[in-house]
Amino acid sequence: MPNLRARLLEAIRDAYPKNFERLDPSKALGENVFDEPKPHPNAVLNLFVQQKVRSALPMAYYMAARRGLDSLMDTRLPTSATLSGQTLRSAMRGLMALREMELKETHRIVFAASNRVGCSSTDCPSRYPGGPLDTEIIGAHQRTFDRITGSAVAGTRILQVLSAGEFAEDTESKFCGVCVEKMLAAHGGVRRKAWVALPEVFCLGG
Numbered sequence: 001m002p003n004l005r006a007r008l009l010e011a012i013r014d015a016y017p018k019n020f021e022r023l024d025p026s027k028a029l030g031e032n033v034f035d036e037p038k039p040h041p042n043a044v045l046n047l048f049v050q051q052k053v054r055s056a057l058p059m060a061y062y063m064a065a066r067r068g069l070d071s072l073m074d075t076r077l078p079t080s081a082t083l084s085g086q087t088l089r090s091a092m093r094g095l096m097a098l099r100e101m102e103l104k105e106t107h108r109i110v111f112a113a114s115n116r117v118g119c120s121s122t123d124c125p126s127r128y129p130g131g132p133l134d135t136e137i138i139g140a141h142q143r144t145f146d147r148i149t150g151s152a153v154a155g156t157r158i159l160q161v162l163s164a165g166e167f168a169e170d171t172e173s174k175f176c177g178v179c180v181e182k183m184l185a186a187h188g189g190v191r192r193k194a195w196v197a198l199p200e201v202f203c204l205g206g
Contacts, residue, residue: 016056020195030063043081058198065095068155094202102158105190124176158194
């Protein structure tokens with residue numbers, strides 16, 4: 001049994017990494033490491049809490065919280081996926097903190113694109129002259145912001161790697177390639193910031 005547990009923990013460490021550098025979206029993350037039928041992330045979180053798999057808890061909390069409050073508090077789930085009061089409070093607290101960070105940082109990335117030096121296109125929404133913004137420019141920024149944050153619904157996807165298309169999907173007011181690359185790089189910094197904050201926002205200590 002100790003050998004079996006060690007092998008299982010090794011698989012868990014890959015799916016619920018402790019270090020940001022190991023957070024590889026191309027690999028099976030979270031409950032995807034389990035066989036079918038996939039367990040609900042709440043059930044996985046309960047298991048790790050009960051078994052004191054501390055290295056996997058930050059990611060497990062995130063995987064459960066990213067689906068939003070309805071998923072965390074779903075009364076139709078089996079007992080194994082029903083969170084205790086303390087775990088639920090920690091998950092809700094973390095979700096609210098991550099969602100606030102997601103909205104604030106995404107707004108900064110998208111709207112601070114204004115007057116960005118190095119744009120490759122004069123039509124890029126980032127290259128507008130001084131003075132009041134026109135409706136088209138405001139709309140381009142707002143649509144990009146909504147596309148990134150709105151898709152999270154009541155949850156969060158702050159650790160998800162975004163695609164260039166999410167910043168340049170508009171057919172009318174597209175951000176140029178230079179600006180898109182800068183926004184993607186900035187979001188990479190946000191992902192790292194969120195990762196570092198996981199233990200604190202989910203009340204896990206250092």
